[in-house]
Amino acid sequence: MKLVFATNNLNKLKEVQEMLPKSIELLSLKDINCFEEIEETATTLEGNAKIKANHISENYNYNCFADDTGLEVDALYGEPGVYSARYAGEPANAENNMTKLLKNLENKTNRTAQFRTSICLNLNGEQFLFDGICKGDILTNRKGEKGFGYDPVFQPKGYQKSFAQMSSEAKNKISHRGLAIQKLVEFLKKTY
Secondary structure, X not given: OEEEEOOOOHHXXXXXXXXXXXXXXXXXXXXXXXXXXXXXXXXXXXXXXXHHHHHHHHHHOOOEEEEEEEEEEHHHOOOEEOOHHHOOOOOOOHHHHHHHHHHHOOOOOOOEEEEEXXXXXXXXXXXXXXXXXXXXXXXXXXXOOOOXXXXXXXXXXXXXXXXXXXXXXXXXXXOHHHHHHHHHHHHHHHHO
């Protein structure tokens, strides 16, 4: 079965492809010649995932899924949340976002946070939602070279390593996206 993952993020694409059964051919936006920017205008992660999935289903006629992920920090009242990818403004990049996050957490003792991923699957005219949460803490300094986004400053509960210090296989087993994708994969296995 061909299934579009509505992303241009090659790191995400690789991470998800490693988790899907071989019977599912995962296509990126580039693979279906979708080069326009899909505006994420919702105020929730679920809303943004729906916008992206609906855009692909309506304009390209593919079964697809889309995700949106946010880092929610308790001491910052849930920031950066739905704005995680562009937290520091333009130019939107992981280094600037991490720098702003660490600065906003200076002198704060509560460093608890969670990563949350929402996935919207549009399959044969029906829509399904899946959620994954990984609780942890924000470190005071970046640690590790692997991963992407906020991975160097996020340490999952029960671990002594940041996401950026873990292998992709170890991270996928416990990460927010990994948990949401596992729910998606289980659903697809039952359905197909």
